[in-house]
Amino acid sequence: MKKSQTSRDEAAAWVRFWDGRERGTEHRYRDPRVAVVLRQHWQHCLSERFEGAPVVSLVDIACGEGELLRIAADCASGAGVDEFEACCTDISRNAVALAADAMPEEALAIPAVANAAELPFADAVFDCAISQYGLEYAGPEAFSEAARVVGETGSLHALVHCQGGVVEAACEEVAALLSAVVDGRLLGRLAEYVEAMVPAGDGAISDETVRDRVEQLRHGFDAVDEAVRAAKPGPARDHVARLVVDSRTLASRLGHYAPADVSAWIGGQKLEIEAFLHRMTSMLDVAQSEDDMRAVVGRLEAAGLRVEALSVLEAPGQGGALAWVVDARRSDAC
Ligand SMILES: C[S@@+](CC[C@H](N)C(=O)[O-])C[C@H]1O[C@@H](n2cnc3c(N)ncnc32)[C@H](O)[C@@H]1O
Incomplete structure (x- = not known):
């Protein structure tokens, strides 16, 4: 069953x-x-x-x-x-x-x-x-x-x-890197940061919450930066490194983007990373x-x-x- x-x-x-x-x-x-x-x-x-x-x-x-x-x-x-x-x-x-x-x-x-x-x-x-x-x-x-x-x-x-x-070994390495993004909730933290900085409707967010979300996002970036430094050079490392750069750019220039585009981008990146992580772990399983x-x-x-x-x-x-x-x-x- x-x-x-x-x-x-x-x-x-x-x-x-x-x-x-x-x-x-x-x-x-x-x-x-x-x-x-x-x-x-x-x-x-x-x-x-x-x-x-x-x-x-x-x-x-x-x-x-x-x-x-x-x-x-x-x-x-x-x-x-x-x-x-x-x-x-x-x-x-x-x-x-x-x-x-x-x-x-x-x-x-x-x-x-x-x-x-x-x-x-x-x-x-x-x-x-x-x-x-x-x-x-x-x-x-x-x-x-x-x-x-x-x-x-x-x-x-x-x-x-x-x-x-060698495919198993490569999948293990890529899975470790992608897991750092997924398990460390980088994109979830980014979404929560955006929510705090650009509150929907007239909902007010306390200064303490904003500070907490900024801190959480910083930790998320640190964890993924460390995983990128530990990863072997290759397309997976390039992909995650680019995601970090793009996410930092987004966080620092939030005012330049429409809120709907921001949440669509974050959602799309999250699905993409999760799909590739699944692909790697299922290869290891079989x-x-x-x-x-x-x-x-x-x-x-x-x-x-x-x-x-x-x-x-x-x-x-x-x-x-x-x-x-x-x-x-x-x-x-x-
Ligand atoms: C690693 S990919 C290989 C794809 C392709 N043969 C190649 O070499 O590019 C594994 C493929 O198996 C398919 N797959 C997974 N489970 C399956 C199942 N139970 N029956 C049929 N296809 C399945 C997936 O959708 C995926 O396309």
Whole structure:
């Protein structure tokens, strides 16, 4: 009961994450070199898979904004596939819409909003099921579901978050920084400060309250400044440092802005930081151990797929694991 409640909350948080989001924002905190390694991995894997196939039907599961789907479309075009029939599915309606909208005209994708543990497809309908950091968010059943929709000569390719890997380490660092903003209530303190300095209607605020709110805001800035100093350089640190600068500017020039704009800005920044913190902590929650992955292999084999070997995709530069690689085929697939 508790577990399903937790997964419902997680799914709802992901839906909130995607709501109103524009394309290109999901991987805001990712090291650009990681994108290159991921792309090269998929190009190698999918170009080989598509070579000589006139028709390919493919589903990208937990597709997000469709980064992988677009790589697959490029590979299909490069491999000379005549008919590329793609579907993209995710728990979020906005995510599948972004993914489908970003496809080139000659390779349209049909979007389907679905929990990856309960895919809305018949058995064995796809030549290829793919997922990048996706299936694990829906729990172990999602691997069985992905296997179920793979057709007779089909295959399943997935990259899965890895316990002890570099993504986990990076997420921990970013989560610590974002938590300093959220737990330290910087934006809440800013909103309370604004309320004291620009009281709504004719409500008077005592001098003592004003002094207290100023002091609280100062503490909030100090705590986040300290977290920024302790953080590693990178896009997350830049983002939070900019938020602090913008918040200080806002606080010191309140008279220049319309009150409604101020509260909309603070509310927007709060939602944004909370959404990204959730994204980081949910990645930490779903990172899979070697034992977890052995259980996944057992599931795939029980569903009639053959798993070549459990391997790891290495991160660029610093070494360490970027992801578990799942490469599974129906027994007679080439
Ligand atoms: C880390 S993102 C990866 C997105 C995309 N595959 C990529 O690599 O850019 C995880 C994705 O899983 C989706 N997701 C989370 N829980 C899900 C579930 N139960 N079923 C389907 N999708 C889910 C989220 O909405 C999000 O788009």
